[in-house]
Amino acid sequence: xxxxxxxxxxxxxxxxxxxxxxxxxxxxxxxxxxxxxxxxxxxxxxxxxxxxxxxxxxxxxxxxxxxxxxxxxxxxxxxxxxxxxxxxxxxxxxxxxxxxxxxxxxxxxxxxxxxxxxxxxxxxxxxxxxxxxxxxxxxxxxxxxxxxxxxxxxxxxxxxxxxxxxxxxxxxxxxxxxxxxxxxxxxxxxxxxxxxxxxxxxxxxxxxxxxxxxxxxxxxxxxxxxxxxxxxxxxxxxxxxxxxxxxxxxxxxxxxxxxxxxxxxxxxxxxxxxxxxxxxxxxxxxxxxxxxxxxxxxxxxxxxxxxxxxxxxxxxxxxxxxxxxxxxxxxxxxxxxxxxxxxxxxxxxxxxxxxxxxxx
Numbered sequence: 220x221x222x223x224x225x226x227x228x229x230x231x232x233x234x235x236x237x238x239x240x241x242x243x244x245x246x247x248x249x250x251x252x253x254x255x256x257x258x259x260x261x262x263x264x265x266x267x268x269x270x271x272x273x274x275x276x277x278x279x280x281x282x283x284x285x286x287x288x289x290x291x292x293x294x295x296x297x298x299x300x301x302x303x304x305x306x307x308x309x310x311x312x313x314x315x316x317x318x319x320x321x322x323x324x325x326x327x328x329x330x331x332x333x334x335x336x337x338x339x340x341x342x343x344x345x346x347x348x349x350x351x352x353x354x355x356x357x358x359x360x361x362x363x364x365x366x367x368x369x370x371x372x373x374x375x376x377x378x379x380x381x382x383x384x385x386x387x388x389x390x391x392x393x394x395x396x397x398x399x400x401x402x403x404x405x406x407x408x409x410x411x412x413x414x415x416x417x418x419x420x421x422x423x424x425x426x427x428x429x430x431x432x433x434x435x436x437x438x439x440x441x442x443x444x445x446x447x448x449x450x451x452x453x454x455x456x457x458x459x460x461x462x463x464x465x466x467x468x469x470x471x472x473x474x475x476x477x478x479x480x481x482x483x484x485x486x487x488x489x490x491x492x493x494x495x496x497x498x499x500x501x502x503x504x505x506x507x508x509x510x511x512x513x514x515x516x517x518x519x520x521x522x523x524x525x526x527x528x529x530x531x532x533x534x535x536x537x538x539x540x541x542x543x544x545x546x547x548x549x550x551x552x553x554x555x556x557x558x559x560x561x562x563x564x565x566x567x568x569x570x571x572x573x574x575x576x577x578x579x
């Protein structure tokens with residue numbers, strides 16, 4: 220095994236100008252394992268490397284739990300613990316500086332005597348904001364920042380956005396036919412295939428809240444959960460100011476945390492909160508309420524009206540567009556994509572074409 224690792228190390232040194240990137244990519248892979256479990260905190264991965272050998276690795280696994288650096292140090296085998304002071308610690312994000320749900324990770328690094336730390340991004344949180352880097356350097360630790368900074372920043376784009384703007388990161392998602400329709404008027408219409416539906420449920424499990432409009436609830440009766448992927452269910456949100464949604468609709472089944480903007484209903488609800496509102500809810504007010512409740516991301520799966528309202532307001536950050544292979548020949552027209560979008564990614568899932576756009 221040692222021989223194989225040595226060969227891998229030498230090959231990587233030839234392929235990559237900087238071995239730091241090799242280890243940081245592994246950290247990014249580890250960080251992704253926390254998707255859907257750590258928000259509103261960032262996804263973070265960490266490695267301990269000694270003389271070309273990974274002796275420990277970890278990631279932030281759940282909100283309120285040990286951070287990536289702690290899990291990384293804990294993963295080191297007893298026979299390798301004497302190597303920790305000789306190792307380089309790789310982190311996708313600057314170690315925390317303050318007491319929160321857990322003690323500061325920077326203090327753990329100092330306690331363990333780690334001699335070098337390589338970081339992708341400095342933490343934009345004002346409670347950290349470079350203070351850990353300064354503390355480590357003052358203690359004689361060699362600190363290097365900016366390794367794969369762009370990739371790491373994209374991974375935690377929702378966290379960075381919520382810290383800087385004090386609002387959730389908003390993802391608009393819709394499926395349209397090849398000729399540009401969301402569905403037939405007043406009729407539940409399948410656009411995408413079963414594998415794409417599983418992908419959408421994965422997206423739901425990775426985001427904090429999901430919003431749809433009254434008409435979509437009445438037409439499609441969605442559950443708005445992640446049952447096809449098996450992850451956690453997001454907070455479900457809809458509007459029912461005129462009390463059009465009756466008790467048999469899935470949104471009122473109390474099976475997941477739910478916000479209903481509208482009058483209180485009779486019955487025993489444990490997870491459903493009715494929020495009185497006599498007029499249309501402002502998007503600003505909705506986003507502020509989500510932020511105040513530690514919801515850093517919002518997935519909008521509304522119909523044409525809700526999607527257009529978000530697009531017109533500019534209160535969105537990303538569009539995930541699913542285009543099916545079939546045509547409808549008419550129906551509810553899909554929203555027009557705004558100008559100036561950046562196509563970040565495009566791929567196929569069975570017969571469906573998925574494009575992910577970012578606001579410039």
